Amino acid sequence: MIILGIDPGIATVGIGVVDATEKHALRAVDWCTLQTKANLPIGTRLCELAQDMCTILTEHKPDLAVMERIYFANNAQSAIDVAQARGVLLQAVAATGIPVLEATPLQLKAAITGDGQADKRQVQDMLVRILHLQEIPTPDDAADALALAVYGTLAHMPQI
Template sequence: MRILGVDPGMTRTGLGLIETTKSGNVQAIEWLTIETPAGLPLPERLSELAADLKQYLDETKPDLAVVEKLFFATNKRTAMDVSHARGVIMATLSSHGIDILEATPLQLKTAITGDGRADKKQMQSMVKRTLKLKEIPTPVDAADGLALALYGAFTKKFF
């Protein structure tokens, strides 16, 4: 089963693709980001995000996607921008018939590290260890995508 983790963002959306087998093996296929230019008007940025994600989904054909739920305490503008991106992401995944699972940062951190207050370095270290990678995946948005994909594998008992 192919599981895609998506860390939504307006400037940079992190993607992490893993594959699980019935025997319980899991491997990272790839991790990357989709970026939209900050100078473009919002509708054009959203359209570009949708088009790039659509192309990626057509090429990789994931069975399940895990999208991070929003949690912002202070910056309302950032929260609104990410909400727009998240809506486009959810609609694009749905239009491809991909099952969608959502995870809060607390759920994600608890599942990956056992500690809901884990920091980025702890998360990246556990992703590296779990997927048997030689180095910590970068950029951080893509590493978060891999963590979300692992969450999907843990939650759906594919691992």
């Protein structure tokens, strides 16, 4: 099973792909970011994200996608921009028929580390262990997306 993790954003989208085909073993297949330029109109940025997501979906052919559920307390404009990007990304995945799970940061941290209050470094350290990596994946958005993909394996395939 190939799981795609998506950490949504308008400027940067984290992408993480995990292969859970082997029993009791997870493998990081790919991680990267999709980026848009701040000086472009919002519509152009959203179109670019949709096109880039379609490329990722075609390349990796995931069986499941996991997207972070966003939470913003302060900046309403940032929340709106990220929500728009999230909607475009969600639509691109849903149009292919791939099921989409959503995870809050609390759910993600609890599943990966056992502690819903874990910090980013603790999550990243666990990713290195779970995925047998040599170092923490970078940038942070891509590492977050890999964590979402791992969450998908734990939520969808609890026997792993």
